[in-house]
Amino acid sequence: MKDLQDTCKIAVVQSRSQPFDRDACLAGAIDAIERVAQEHPSDLVVLPELLIPGYPHGLTFGFVVGAPVAVDTAQLTAAPAVEAYGVGGTTDDVATMVVGTFGGSYVVVDKPVRDPNKTILVKGNQGMGNWQLEAFSHTAASAFRWFRDKLCPLEVATSKLMGVDPYSLMTEIAEHSVPGSNGVTALTCLQGSHGRKVNDATRGTFLGIT
Secondary structure (H helix, E strand, O other), X not given: OOOOOOOOOEEEOOOOOOOOOHHHHHHHHHHHHHXXXXXOOOOXXXXXXXXXXXXXXXXXXXXXXXXXXXOOOXXXXXXXXXXXXXXXXXXXXXXXXEEOOOEEEEEEEOOOOOOOOOOOEEEEOOOOOOEEEEEEEOOHHHHHHHHHHHHOHHHHHHHHHHOOOHHHHHHHHHOOOOOOHHHOEXXXXXXXXXXXXXEOOOOOEEEOOO
């Protein structure tokens, strides 16, 4: 994926989906992209969510009848819990992490543990008979990229010579860090603080670096 640095032009497409007709939806998306290319050349074209294959239900997505699936009903409550379930967070004492535009760290426990500081969420674990403790950041991927651009020029240069992704090299180095990271703490509030304590004035920083 190409990074969009400095300035870029983004085209937002408003288009109607054709329910239960994946081919028609795909053709409509291609037509929209081609029209943008001709009339409004852009660096990025944003299509409506669920434009392909259509909304709401009825398409198979390749699943066979009887295949078990996990579904959610809310973007910021059930969805992260399903993500943790999907990467193996099913039994007690298992910890998982999902990093994207939303970054979540989850620990599965056998009983609901309440955080006295009210900063860690606790919720049921998708029918597994146990619970999840969740800590998250809404800017995980942005923070990772900022860390690469500002603090890892040597790793970026090395990755180019090795022909590997700089993020892979950074992650490999991070794997050797001891739990607690020698006291270094990242406050990844690049767009303010959200979740249990909302504060748009919060700013990100790294604490404990000397």
